[in-house]
Amino acid sequence: MPTAIQTRKLSFFFGKRKVVDDLDLEVPENSIYGFLGPNGAGKSTTIRLLTGMLLSDADNVFIHGQSLRGSLPQVFRSMGTLIEMPSLYLHLTARENLRVIATLRNLPSSRIDAVLDIVRLTPVQHRKVGQFSLGMKQRLGIALALLPDPSLLLLDEPANGLDPSGIIEIRDLIRRLHREEGKTIFVSSHLLSEVEKTCTHVGIIHRGRLRYQGTLDGLRREARGQVVFSIADAARWLPYFDPNWATQTLSDTEVLFPFTDSAEVALRNQQLVELGVPVTGIRVQGGLEEWFIRMTQNDKQIA
Secondary structure (H helix, E strand, O other), rough: OOOEEEEOOEEEEEEEEEEEEEEEEEEEEEEEEEOOOOOOOOHHHHHHHOOOOOOOOOOOOOOOOEEEHHOOHHHOOOOEEEEOOOOOOOOOEEHHHHHHHHHOOOOOOHHHHHHHHHHHHHHHHOEHHHHOOOOHHHHHHHHHHOOOOOOOEEEOOOOOOHHHHHHHHHHHHHHHHHHOOOOOOEEOOOOOHHHHOOOOEEEEOOOOOOEEEHHHHHHHHHHHOOEOOOEHHHHHHHHHOHHHOEEEOOOOOOEEEOOOOOHHHHHHHHHHHHHOOOEEEEEEEEOEEEHHHHHHHHOOOOO
């Protein structure tokens, strides 16, 4: 599969401290790649290395198959970035901010209307940016990154500090950029829930090292948990269960099933109901959240 971003043994030191440790990233084209890890894991440093803001000692960062070191600054024709808070002129309107950047980068002014529409700021394009909410400023920052119509976007914690409505706006924007604009998006986050809701692929970093990389579905399979069905008088119904279900009785009212995905849970519930089993509740224990917490609290990779 073609890659939008590839690194080979990417490392970086601040002084004697190694903050990025031999990263081998593989970001497929046309993916939403969630770069996940706790605060201080090395996410922002990695993004700075991917954008040329920091340079590693080796030529080991490749964008669309081309060496980053050998293609600066031309690479920014195909890459848009939002690193932390966007740099905005608060005394200017949203449209004026975009016009300034379009002029500085010699980009066509026709893109201004397009990106305002994409980030849904057209109705407020003439309002001073100083009056914007944090979420609106983030969307304007993404609009600035979209001005050259890049095929690849790198977003560093775009939902950080936003209220719930702002988080939903950014989440929906990322999905639309992928679905409707065909963008490959590399987005860093410390929020597992946001990565789950948005991304197709995941890379998990902890203390500078890549602990997992693959599809989101693959991560769910690796971190599979178990589902507990609440069943009144469970012992009465156990003889009716298929032996292949590999159930385990937890109590008089709880039966544990191996858990793979939501479709299997729905199927099992349907089968129980068809048997006449009185299911009064379903809950998941273990799974992705517990796996992620254990992995990021331990220096050793989870098997």
